[in-house]
Amino acid sequence: MIDVKWIVILVVILLVIHFKRKGKAKKELKQGRVGQKLSKEKKLHYERSGLSDEEIAFFRQEMSKLRQDISAWEEQVGAVAKLRAIDQRTGGLNAAKALFKEIVNEPKRMNSAGDFIHRHIPIMRNLTEKYKEISSQEVKNAEIYEILEKTAEMITSMSNKISEDYLEFVKNDLEDLSLHMELAKKDMESKEMESRLEDSELQVEDFSALITKEELLK
Secondary structure: OOOHHHHHHHHHHHHHHHHHHHHHHHHHHHOOOOOOOOOHHHHHHHHHOOOOHHHHHHHHHHHHHHHHHHHHHHHHHHHOHHHHHHHHHHOHHHHHHHHHHHHHHOHHHHHHHHHHHHHHHHHHHHHHHHHHHHHOOOOOOHHHHHHHHHHHHHHHHHHHHHHHHHHHHOHHHHHHHHHHHHHHHHHHHHHHHHHHHHHHHHHHHHHHHHHHHHHHHO
16 A cells, blocks of 8 residues: 555656656747658548548647657666566556557547556656656665655556557457457368368268179179
8 A cells, every 4th residue: 555645755756757848848849849740651641541630730749749758768668677677577668659559550549549648658757757766866765765666566557557558449459350360260160171071972972982883793
């Protein structure tokens, strides 16, 4: 059970990091560094997906922010051994990257991944940045070690949740794949059964021919 005192401390630290990042994001936006030029292929893909020009602009803005958050999370994982260990157990980072690609491929489904985009990934970025910042302190006492332990628990839980986000998003595809595999299996079983029946019929014909031949020889 997480003590209320530690929750308050974590919230305060998260708020500080949040406002620092918010100011940096505004600065980048003013300087025109957020987002890339839209290629003709991507524009055609979005149009074929049914997005208007306004929806394309909004979608790209959301994906740019999401990409930054995932990249920042990946940076922390690469820098801290404990975060790497957590990610190896949970597979959250790979799931996040895979889900990002799925959303880009199906932009009309962005809203169905709302929690992933607006809550889970930003929280994960904040938590991992905070963990790296605190763990890098040269002098640590029992209180700091406890904060790190509680934060690691929260990161593990969130990473598992992000993996679940991915599975939920592709659930229909997995069900379709499972159905296709089942139909293919039944088709193979049916063809195998037909082959056995054909072999049986040939054996019966051969046996009948043999009997007829024996009767003629009598």
